[in-house]
Amino acid sequence: MRLYDECFEGVKRILDEHPVKKLDFGSAPKWQETDKNKIIFQSDTAFELGGNNLPALSGVALTDSYSLVPDDEVLLIGRDLTEINGDSPFARIALIRVKESEMGTGEQLYQTVRKIEFARYHIHPEGYMMRISAFTHREAARVGRDALKKGLGFAHIGRFFIKEYKKQPQVEAVKLLFVTDESFPYDLLEQVMKKSESITTALDHIMRDIKMDCTSCGLKAVCDEVEALCAGGDNP
Amino acid sequence: MKKTDPIILAFVGKGGVGKTSLSAAAVRLLAKNNPGKKILAIDADPAVGLATALGVDAGLTVDDIRKSFVKQAEKGNTGTALELLSEAKYRMIDAVTENGDVSFLAIGRPEGAGCYCKVNAYLKEIIAMIAGNYDFIVIDGEAGIEQVNRRVMEKVTHLILVSDASKKGLQVIKTILSVAEEMVMFEKTGTVINRIPDMALAACLEEKGLEILSIIPDDREMAINDAKGNSIYSLAETSALIRGTETALRKIGVIHGE
Numbered sequence: 001m002r003l004y005d006e007c008f009e010g011v012k013r014i015l016d017e018h019p020v021k022k023l024d025f026g027s028a029p030k031w032q033e034t035d036k037n038k039i040i041f042q043s044d045t046a047f048e049l050g051g052n053n054l055p056a057l058s059g060v061a062l063t064d065s066y067s068l069v070p071d072d073e074v075l076l077i078g079r080d081l082t083e084i085n086g087d088s089p090f091a092r093i094a095l096i097r098v099k100e101s102e103m104g105t106g107e108q109l110y111q112t113v114r115k116i117e118f119a120r121y122h123i124h125p126e127g128y129m130m131r132i133s134a135f136t137h138r139e140a141a142r143v144g145r146d147a148l149k150k151g152l153g154f155a156h157i158g159r160f161f162i163k164e165y166k167k168q169p170q171v172e173a174v175k176l177l178f179v180t181d182e183s184f185p186y187d188l189l190e191q192v193m194k195k196s197e198s199i200t201t202a203l204d205h206i207m208r209d210i211k212m213d214c215t216s217c218g219l220k221a222v223c224d225e226v227e228a229l230c231a232g233g234d235n236p
Numbered sequence: 237m238k239k240t241d242p243i244i245l246a247f248v249g250k251g252g253v254g255k256t257s258l259s260a261a262a263v264r265l266l267a268k269n270n271p272g273k274k275i276l277a278i279d280a281d282p283a284v285g286l287a288t289a290l291g292v293d294a295g296l297t298v299d300d301i302r303k304s305f306v307k308q309a310e311k312g313n314t315g316t317a318l319e320l321l322s323e324a325k326y327r328m329i330d331a332v333t334e335n336g337d338v339s340f341l342a343i344g345r346p347e348g349a350g351c352y353c354k355v356n357a358y359l360k361e362i363i364a365m366i367a368g369n370y371d372f373i374v375i376d377g378e379a380g381i382e383q384v385n386r387r388v389m390e391k392v393t394h395l396i397l398v399s400d401a402s403k404k405g406l407q408v409i410k411t412i413l414s415v416a417e418e419m420v421m422f423e424k425t426g427t428v429i430n431r432i433p434d435m436a437l438a439a440c441l442e443e444k445g446l447e448i449l450s451i452i453p454d455d456r457e458m459a460i461n462d463a464k465g466n467s468i469y470s471l472a473e474t475s476a477l478i479r480g481t482e483t484a485l486r487k488i489g490v491i492h493g494e
Contacts, residue, residue, distance in 0.1 A: 035368075037365040037366070037368055037369070038369065039329065039366060039369040041274070041334060041339075041369075042334045043334065043336065043337075114316075118316075118318055121318045121319075121322055131325070131326045131329060132322045132323075132326060133322070133323055133326045133327075134319040134322065134323060135304075135308055135323055138326075
């Protein structure tokens with residue numbers, strides 16, 4: 001599973017230049033889940049991560065390498081939720097180690113990757129309302145005042161994500177990164193994660209054997225790369 | 237504590253009978269009588285008059301969202317059901333204008349070129365989703381019969397038929413009622429006769445077999461308020477429109493007490 005290795009390297013390069021806090025998500029008190037349709041109204045919102053058109057990035061990259069994702073971790077660059085005063089830039093990146101032998105091939109592989117990515121649609125912590133736009137590639141989140149008073153932090157949110165990702169039997173470990181630092185290079189991270197999304201899309205193109213004029217397709221370079229990796233003996 | 241289902245009121249009838257003013261008055265009265273309760277005003281009339289009546293700046297409409305979905309679909313970006321639902325919720329929340337406990341949502345100009353039933357189904361689903369976050373929903377319906385609108389009205393609990401004293405107006409609400417009895421799961425219904433030029437006509441209206449909630453005289457004060465472009469909140473509590481709406485809401489059972 002080398003497909004996303006370049007993304008891992010890109011994320012690592014960016015992280016190496018910023019102080020990363022490791023959050024103790026295991027000992028954070030249990031947090032309530034809420035109804036999936038519950039809205040946090042503006043009047044009940046303390047702030048919005050990615051609000052006011054600030055960066056609101058998210059992404060997933062997969063590997064089978066133990067050294068890249070040895071264990072479950074929740075990492076934070078910037079302030080935790082209880083320390084934030086107003087709308088903040090935001091990124092959430094999930095680096096996931098999977099069992100390569102159970103990922104499947106072809107359409108099954110693509111569907112497995114998507115299932116892992118779609119975990120985010122099933123997470124509804126009380127006081128944390130995600131606003132996900134697949135069309136604009138944004139993942140913002142409103143954070144409720146009451147939840148902050150009760151001490152909601154990224155450790156709680158991280159635990160929800162890890163639990164949800166691990167519902168997929170192929171997922172072995174999850175390194176989850178939250179970023180709220182205002183000086184963070186969100187644009188660089190966005191470029192790296194766009195590559196990750198392109199790889200998944202290219203996987204779909206190739207596996208479905210879509211008949212089209214490849215010379216005019218924006219995904220050609222990525223498809224070539226994915227095909228080369230597939231042909232090279234490594235399962236993608 | 238589990239939240240109870242919202243009370244959903246819809247004002248329907250012929251064009252020009254005052255549905256928008258009555259809807260706005262209902263929003264004002266429900267807010268006054270239920271402090272702390274969340275109210276959603278939905279403008280289902282393409283003319284988007286409810287925004288002005290409530291003093292709200294209408295931004296994105298549900299139909300704008302539908303059109304943006306159609307554009308994405310035309311680009312080949314259809315998305316999965318999960319992605320589309322999440323996308324619709326994302327944008328719907330942007331489309332809701334909040335002002336304290338009262339929120340506003342405009343449906344906009346419906347349909348147009350290219351009917352995307354799948355998209356409409358998602359939007360209907362999303363309206364149903366956000367509805368659960370409110371205690372009261374007030375819908376200002378489109379004029380006429382077309383919009384005992386399945387997209388937004390099938391879950392109406394209180395259907396308020398609005399007419400003036402004209403034969404045509406009364407005929408329209410009778411037709412709406414017969415259609416609604418098949419398509420809308422309402423619990424209660426009743427009629428408001430608005431803008432009646434002479435209260436002496438009231439007696440003969442009551443003999444027409446309609447469940448009359450309120451008969452409201454032509455309200456000069458309201459007409460002046462409208463002409464000035466003022467919102468419903470500028471109107472005196474003693475105005476005929478506010479008092480008549482209150483009578484109707486009490487009679488249909490959504491306002492209680494003093």
